[in-house]
Amino acid sequence: HLRLLADPGLAWISRLHFVMGAMAYLSSPLWFVLLLASTAYVVFPGLSGSPLWESGELGAWWNRPGVVPLLAVTGVILFLPKVLGVWAATLRDVSRFGGVLRLWLSALLEALFAVIVAPVMMFFHCLFVASIALGRDVKWAAQERDETLVGWASAVQGAWLPASVGIAWSVVAWVASPAFLMWLIPILLGLVWAIPLVVYTSSTSTGAAARRRGLFLVASETSPSPTLVLAERMRRRIWRIPAPLTPASHTGHGAPGSIRTKGAGLRRASSA
Secondary structure, rough: HHHHHOOOOOOHHHHHHHHHHHHHHHHHHHHHHHHHHHHHHHHHHHOOOOOOOOOOOHHHHHOOOHHHHHHHHHHHHHHHHHHHHHHHHHHOOHHHHOOOOHHHHHHHHHHHHHHHHHHHHHHHHHHHHHHHHOOOOOOOOOOOOOOOOOOOHHHHHHHHHHHHHHHHHHHHHEEEEEEEEEEEEEEEEHHHHHHHHHHHHOHHHHHHHHHHHHOOOOHHHHHHHHHHHHHHHHHHHHHHOOOOOOOOHOOOOOOOOHHHHHHHHHHHHHHH
């Protein structure tokens, strides 16, 4: 994406799209570097002449100039689009989303889930970018779209590294400054819980329980389009149609046994 920015024939909107595509992955390493720098700032206070965390007081940061506006702008950028989206949904047929209360509750729970899972995605994005920078092959397999539960063994195999990093990072932050650890909890919580997150987010029972309570509903589930309803009805009807031939009549008409016999005959003929 970044190499294409120098193409003289691109419009500015196309260049913006390429920058956004690159930042979809570069933002994770930048965030990770920022977290490492802030941790080093606390662990090694001699790096700066103005230590931010003094005597472990959590409330001292409020007195720092520019901190509150920065936190407010960050919150607006992160949560304003979601609030506007939920508000726009309430102006329509909100019953398709389980009602006003369940819609707002679902949005709140989804935001909390995004906070927890974002550090895990950051970690794997950093691995992807580092692998590309080192010239290594990056496997980009197709997404798993079926209802498949990830077992604990597979989850440990795939997520042990971010979990280990999260535990070690928590210990270092606690030894350096318990107050600083409190600020890192939203980041470290997702890393430490990486393995259970993989297991429980792949569980169909978790989604079914939320649906029974009217949470995380979308219009395509509660009010599916007539095309999808017809397609599902036809699919079920096709599976109920009996086979045109009985099992006994399959012999000599493409049955597996006859195919194997013909294949064996062809192999003997070719070898002869």
